Amino acid sequence: MLEGFLDYLFIERNFAGNTRESYRNDLRRYMLWLQEEGVALETLTTENIGRFVDSLHLAGLEPSSVARNVSAIRSLHRFLFQERLLPTNPAETLHQPKKNRHLPSVLTIDETRRVLEAPMLKEPPGRFRLRDRAILELLYASGIRVSELVEMRQQNLYLDERFIRVFGKGSKERLVPIGDEAAQWIGRYREELRLRLANRNSLDHLFLNARGGKLTRMAVYSMVRQYAVLAGIAKQISPHTFRHTFATHLLEGGADLRAVQEMLGHSSITATQIYTHIDRTFVREVHRTCHPRG
Template sequence: MWAQTLAAYERHLSAERDLTPHTIRAYLTDLRGLAEHATRLRITDPADLDLRSLRSYLAGMQTRGRARTTLARRATAVRVFGAWLVRTGRAADDPGALLASPKAHRELPAVLREDEVRALLDRTAEACADDGAVGHRDLAVLELLYATGIRVGELVGLDIDDLDEERRVVRVFGKGRKERTVPYGAPAARALTAWSEVGRPELRCDGSGPALFLGARGRRIDPRAVRTLVHRRLEAVEGAPDLGPHGLRHTAATHLLDGGADLRSVQELLGHASLATTQIYTHVSTERLRAAYRQAHPRA
């Protein structure tokens, strides 16, 4: 029963919720772990799950030293799955509705300083003469990631027509295929123009299609290649933390807030469903305020 039910749930996540392949894989990985645990408890039908079996599933992972974030994510996956079982008539009760999970620690994300971002982009631009088409692509990718704060999955899914060069905005499809429009600045616009006019034609092939960014073989670039190029380009910046594309997203959000942008606007730009998710980026502004207070106030 588990195999058939999980296959039906995968179709639901893909066809009805329109989730990304990465998100679907994450959900199914968590639920396969639950299925293995339930099978050891001789629960062969998901409809027979109860609160005790779900708690023992999470307790077993906690005993094996899994992080709080992992436990929280898997508890969420179980609750969403349980609600779907009841909604589709596959189970009479939803024990997941009563399942509590430890709150994940909200660790402050590592970010680049403004001077480190400038060094990253300047050195990538200087390397374009030697790196050719790949150099133009890397610069355009870095400029767009920092200018917009979009996710790597959103970036690799961009098509040429998603750019509105006249208004300098890009159409992005985020989680759940939610569409939003994000502006970008003049430096990113120049890098994108150079990539489109000089770099992309060199890499383009019959399989390129409408993809905005291409890999070395001319097809749509994949997230792994973007992560690799970000790490590689950051190696040229002395003292900079080793960040991936998501680190540039953190950096963009932090610099926006530090520059005076309001939290709601940053939430909209990043495509966060909850304002609480955006609030984690306020730490830099808060810390700088505290530092200024300690330095200037006689009673600090």
């Protein structure tokens, strides 16, 4: 039943692979909860689903994750009802929770520098410090998502031109510029470490683990947290923090919002505007300098 729904998302709704996998994980959690509660799909009520959503909040999931779970559940039950696999659709009146639009955590320029340098300061030196430094530099230089980073292939690197080709949500392709630092660290990692890690399981993936396979998102998350602690950063940061930091630092430096939208791969300018929470002294200075009556 679940696999049939996931096939429907892929074949008929043209869902991206990452979105489909997220739905799979969300719905497996949902099915397990129903099983533990002793609730059958045939007798499921809206109240049952509401209790499951409450359990997600109690578990500490981010509002955006809860909203995605609700979307997955609504889509599943709509599919099951339309295909006549279930007699009713108990999720029809389930409300989509509002997402909190909170300001994302952002590193200062000094904090960013400290995290980027942390792999080279670790004692004793770690075996993967060149790889880790290259990952951190690329996250900050490009603002790519962690899912885009772990899927990055060598064939999509244009280091001489200081560009990378990225395949984002919905398999949308974009070219993202990177700076000299990121290009140089990636080059060092490829020459001095990747060649030793690579095997037949590596395919063309850029960043490899100890077994020569591609890194997982969780491995990158754990690595970022480790170096944040080593750098003495008190903030709770993740790979996505570098995406926020990348966008914020560009805008604080005077970058055009549309250009940042293009680099982040946002389909709407609205999604990019969350990063305009730049320092108020900077905004006042721009107004004072540029406005005729500033």
